[in-house]
Amino acid sequence: MKRLIEKGLMFGNLVPVESPALVERYNRALKALSGKETRLADFHIDISGYSPEVGDELGDHLYLNANGCNRQFILLTTDQKTAPLLNAKFSTSRGILARFIAENEAQLFTLTARDAVAGELENTVYDLESPARLFDIRRITVTADTTGNHVAEGQKLAGLIDRFRSEEDGWWDDVLIAEMIGLADKTGDVTRNPVALKSTTFDQGNFWTAHFGGLYIFRDVEHPAAIAVGRKEALGALPIKYVFDLEDRNQIAKFLEINDLVEPIVNARGADAAAILRQKMDFIVVAAAASLRLEIGHGARRDLRQAASAIGARLPEEFHGLAALLRWVETGGPWPRITSAHPAYFYTLRAKAHADRDLVNMLLSELSPLDVRQLFICHKELFYDLYRSWPEAKKAYVADYLEREYQIDKAGAREALFGPEPGMHEPGPWSRSGAPESRKPDILDIVGPWGAVRKERR
Known part of the structure; x- marks a missing residue:
């Protein structure tokens, strides 16, 4: 570290x-x-x-x-x-x-x-x-004051000033005036410099927690669900209808789709899809080479191409899926069928521009951990945990890359990867079949959002 x-x-x-x-x-x-x-x-x-x-x-x-x-x-x-x-x-x-x-x-x-x-x-x-x-946990209230209780005493003084102004005998109330003077010595002139704090209550709708092995709770969406990082059975009964874990790839893909939370990188507005896909592939090559103890030189793209050739058929399916998608982007080749069962599926997505964009990208980084740049940006706690177990060659490459490519322009890198800050509508849902889709299926009205998953509920 x-x-x-x-x-x-x-x-x-x-x-x-x-x-x-x-x-x-x-x-x-x-x-x-x-x-x-x-x-x-x-x-x-x-x-x-x-x-x-x-x-x-x-x-x-x-x-x-x-x-x-x-x-x-x-x-x-x-x-x-x-x-x-x-x-x-x-x-x-x-x-x-x-x-x-x-x-x-x-x-x-x-x-x-x-x-x-x-x-x-x-x-x-x-x-x-x-x-x-x-x-x-639905609402968070921020309580704050100085160690000298300036906020509380300022509010008390403001109340006394209101009494002094509104009560007919306020001018002759020596006790009230003395108390005001004593508090003013500590708080200053609260009429000109009020010390009251505002915006102290915040709703907590959708969120991630590190408790119980990690849990994503989405309840302020059209089709609520909880997604566990560990085994869902270990959580016991929860007050939400649908509970998944990271092994339920099909259900998670459907959840993200029907709630309109994600978009394919290749359709994302303003995204350089080819550059993003190539970088994801580089990270996968580095991981594969490090596990096989192969040299990657200085980690330049030429070195990584040579390493990919040396690894050959031993490259993971994530690499081959992204390579097929890259060919479609760059040469107009056949559309690759990348379903939610394919290891590369979640590498092809990013969150849409909505209030929970960062939370959804955090979830996607859990589902695509070989993309170390997204993992570092979206889920640092998991990045640090995984980093400790990486081979030394991968540690060196990733640290050098992040220092060179991310640290110098964090805001620019984030916008290039995830788009501008939420606030605009991004069209185009993503189908479980792996192809762009124009509308949501009507079957939702018949069997519910996740189909047969109801039958598996205990």
Whole structure:
């Protein structure tokens, strides 16, 4: 992992905490949240205030997320809004924190100028003793205040000012005036500089969680379903009609299609399909060569072509499926029949531009793990887990490639792969047969969205 850290591919873009004043504020907040303190003179923090160095010191990397479902946070600066979220247990957590900071940036800038802001992403679930409890999480409320309670006292002072203005005897109420003066010494002039925080409640509809081996929950779609990373039988009874796991490729393909969540790369607006397919094929060659202990030189495309020739028939089916699709794109050859049963199927898709685009691309990266670029961008936790087990040659190639091709223009790479940010409608569903399709089949109205899968339900 040292190679990734040195190249800025792991623990990158963290916020440094170096001054004694910031360390002191961090300790006050940490003490208030967990009863712990750090003796480090400097460290780095993510968007939630979690520090890998402090986690090592305390021997607890979940010191701000003990129960895994109500993440605590420490804000020292609004610059944290661009930092990553490490050890994420829910796919929505970073987005909620970033939006909270962005929509309260002026207030938080004022508050963090003199104190740390500590808080929590609260929901009504405080333990996850069973997977079914995940479905009780529907709304996240952000509670936050400084360690000196400036927000609470500012709201109290605002209430007292309203009383002073509305009550007839307010001018002669010495107790009220004295209390206002005392609070104003701490909060400042709340009439000109209000410290109330807004946008503190966020709905949690569709999301991924790391709990129970990994689980994708899609309930705010026309045809809801849950998709388990592990065996679905291990989850027990869930309050949702359809439950799949990653072995249910046909059902997952149908789920993505009928909910209009994905599109084929070859039909995607503005995408250079040939370049994307070639790069996916390169990654597959690297993986195959590394497993066979074959040299790939400097990893240039010429070196990889030679490696592909040397591997020959031992290349995996994913490579052959993408090669057939590339021939169709570049030469107008016969349309390749790539069904959902084919190992290359999910490599040919990307999420459409909708609110859950990142979540769907995250799921697709689970289903196409040899595409290491998409895996790194969409599912870093899984990328790091898999990276540890890769041969050294593959580690070196992937780290060098990501540093060279992705780090220099992250936004451009994301747009080239996944399209612009959600907001436009992208036409053209994708058929289980592997060919473009113009409309959804009417059979849905007769047997339901996944057909015979109902008969298999226990």
